[in-house]
Amino acid sequence: MPRETPEHLKAAVEQLLLAKGEAGLTLRDITEMAGANVAAVAYHFKSKDNLVTLVFAEAIDEVTNLQAKRIEALPGDHTLRQLIEVWLHPLLSASGPDDRESRLWLIIQRGAAEKSPGLMANMMRAAEPVEQTLLPLLARHLPHLSMDEIAFRHNAVLGGLSGLVSSPIGMAVANSAENPRAKELLIAWILGGLEGPAAL
Amino acid sequence: MPRETPEHLKAAVEQLLLAKGEAGLTLRDITEMAGANVAAVAYHFKSKDNLVTLVFAEAIDEVTNLQAKRIEALPGDHTLRQLIEVWLHPLLSASGPDDRESRLWLIIQRGAAEKSPGLMANMMRAAEPVEQTLLPLLARHLPHLSMDEIAFRHNAVLGGLSGLVSSPIGMAVANSAENPRAKELLIAWILGGLEGPAAL
């Protein structure tokens, strides 16, 4: 029942995106890792670009859905720290390097850092729904900031993490199950950046 | 007096690194923009990799030297905000998109974001001297933090900026001459992240 080749191909793309990013992603690396023929990509997915764009799109959808559910499950009287832990759950509370959501999140953040064309195609679409529920929640905890400044800091934290995840620090945090200290350092920094006084 | 070909080549690499990053940097793009023959790169610099590594190295040196001079010129009773403005001067106080130091800084940050191999070779070398003078200065303004946490937040801000510079926000800040508001928003966020309470 070799009906599983497409899944193998997508899994290989995920693994290679996580390891090397989209820049150094070759057809033959993909097919070799998937145990498939080079022509399999063109047969099952129209082209290589199609495949990686699809992988990015599905990663965004999966992470976004999980995020939405976590936000919905937040109690009405949650703290800002709780909100941050939900927001950055894939990074802060990964069960380990094999945690699927954490891997997908890292793939997305890395793709954002290197402006992967396959990611940019679907980036804004899925970012919106979360932001539209997240920004108002953030606003409730940051009454001293205007909506503009809240949006700015929200983007700053996201952009900041995309720079961090590919750094030694980010890797330490991603293994926060074995590194609770790194997680605390990161949360403290994010909290300070959000709660700090408004701009002049 | 065609003694200027090497300079043209290096200038072309700078411009292309800023526009597209190292990933999409081709020999023929470089030589065409420099008005030189394809063989010129191998003749003047041993190889393409050599050339871009050299450009990165010289960019780091130039920026590092300017940073060191600015830090040295700081008054003894400077504020944390003044220190940050010196630290992030290439981003915060660029005279415009044609400001050379700002361009070099953006090239370095972008190279860091996408883990350019040509940059990684010389990254740590030049990062050290500035950090060794910058971290103690930061410590004087952040007595509530341990040295470990100061180093963490220093890296976090740097990593954060490398994620930001290639985002819409970063671009707005880079044009801070025409966008003083973006500069204030960024400084306020950075200040909050540094001055916030220590981790648990």
Place this chain on the structure above:
DNA sequence: GAATAAATCAATCATTTGTTTGAAATTAAG
């Protein structure tokens, strides 16, 4: 100004890239 060194150039090379082809193998349907 002749001789030597340095620099440029068009052409070519060997690899690597994504894609395509047509035959062979596998699976599904009647």
Place this chain on the structure above:
DNA sequence: CTTAATTTCAAACAAATGATTGATTTATTC
């Protein structure tokens, strides 16, 4: 079992990449 559809495969393709060659031009030196 036979036939038809689906999937796999080895091979080849065109395009692009970095590098190299050997002749030609330009600059320097005596």
